[in-house]
Amino acid sequence: MPSHESNPNTENNLTQTLPYRFYSDPEILKSEQEKIFSKSWQYVCHESYVRQPGDFFTAEVAGEPIVVTRSKDGELYAFYNVCPHRATKLIDNEAGNKKILQCPYHGWTFHLNGELNKAPNFKGVPGFCPADFSLRHIQVASKSSLVFVNLDPNAPSLEDSYDDFFTDLNQFDFLDELKVNDVKKRTIKCNWKAFIDNFLECDHCPIAHPGFSATLDLDEYHIVNGNNCSVHGSELKTKKGKEALDLPMGSAEVQEGRFYWIWPNVMLTIYPGPGNLSTIQMIPIDHETTLGVYTNFSKYEEPTEERKTQVAFAEQVRNEDVELVEREQIGLQSRAFEHGVFSPTEHAVHKFRDMVLDALDVSD
Ligand code: FES
Ligand SMILES: [Fe+2]
CATH class of the missing domain: 3.90.380.10 (Naphthalene 1,2-dioxygenase Alpha Subunit; Chain A, domain 1)
Known part of the structure; x- marks a missing residue:
């Protein structure tokens, strides 16, 4: 520096x-x-909030509702906190732990990795492919126990963006x-x-x-x-x-x-x-x-x-x-x-x- x-x-x-x-x-x-x-990169929370499978943390970034989750297999994910069916905000609580994310409007459910689990009102509807209706991903990264998201899919990595900061913090x-x-x-x-x-x-x-x-x-x-x-x-x-x-x-x-x-x-x-x-x-x-x-x-x-x-x-x-x-x-x-x-x-x-x-x- x-x-x-x-x-x-x-x-x-x-x-x-x-x-x-x-x-x-x-x-x-x-x-x-x-x-x-x-x-x-926008700081969202300390990693302690999303350490266990099922943990989630919601926030607002650039006026957008977002949610960070820890999936069943231990991976960190972040999504727009918006239902792909008809746009309803999915989760209200700031933080917590859920086995599955359920939309309060028509009851669609999502895995913590964003994949659609069930869409009750589309059961048997021809041409409806669940894989097309995952939550919309955003970039997420954690370093030194600090969790960040970035709405820009082309943004440089968290580590590169703040290399001097993390080097100093490392002490x-x-x-x-x-x-x-x-x-x-x-x-x-x-x-x-x-x-x-x-x-x-x-x-x-x-x-x-x-x-x-x-x-x-x-x-x-x-x-x-x-x-x-x-x-x-x-x-x-x-x-x-x-x-x-x-x-x-x-x-x-x-x-x-x-x-x-x-x-x-x-x-x-x-x-x-x-x-x-x-x-x-x-x-x-x-x-x-x-x-x-x-x-x-x-x-x-x-x-x-x-x-x-x-x-x-x-x-x-x-x-x-x-x-x-x-x-x-x-x-x-x-x-x-x-x-x-x-x-x-x-x-x-x-x-x-x-x-x-x-x-x-x-x-x-
Ligand atoms: S808007 Fe979410 S299930 Fe309909
Ligand atoms: Fe001051």
Whole structure:
């Protein structure tokens, strides 16, 4: 992965942000659903949700209902969560375990590998071939216990798409052992990109995150851009940081905070202390509203006191960020300015800007 990237400059020596209409125009979001969310790997769930035959997990990707399943023979599958008979959404529950998937409308049933099992109202109908009525497959892949789907059948593999991210993540050997402790969903009044922008820089940390700044050594905070990802890290400010996180750090599995963004809308955080992970998904609801899905994992069914302290610490930082991005969205929708500028240390936001422009095939 390259280390600090330079910040290419415009003629007046300052780099411009995305035009603000990109954060306030429903047509731009439509285009993003088509060109970004329908073409990129989208994180769906931790593998623990779909480990046993019959397990399933449903989600929405680019506005499409999808379902990930584990079949009888142990294979992972993903489909549009839509019945091939007359389009009814097949499964409502977010997660669970079923021997067979049954459509609630006319009772067609499907195996977990997507094949049609029975179509009661087509029994004996000449010319009806069950093999023509499987669920519609989509690409699915799991790596480091993280399950992703991609609606684009021609997309490059998950491994190739996020090679730098997975290489870095590989240093943590506890990912397979993690258990979901809680999932929190929050409606945020901002365009999804405003939240990503916020995550991708720490210029705001000394101003907006007093607790975070007192705990992590911001002088050493590093932001490294990789292929379809940005990896951030910082060590604890020795004594103060350990006190804030209430940690006996000598043997802790994680010695440094590690924060990942992967294109386009997922972030993962690993805080110093015992093995832990949180995933943060930013799913657009509309051009000015986003669903934040925060999932906290630890190695135990019930979080330990140390993990609770970590989560409370992270939630404080998240709340501070949500307040910032909702405040920013007010200005992004104002006519006051058409765009802003990047500082040299906002280079990861700049990279994200370029990726959005590339994906949408527009020059700013
Ligand atoms: S729509 Fe599903 S069985 Fe008819
Ligand atoms: Fe922040």
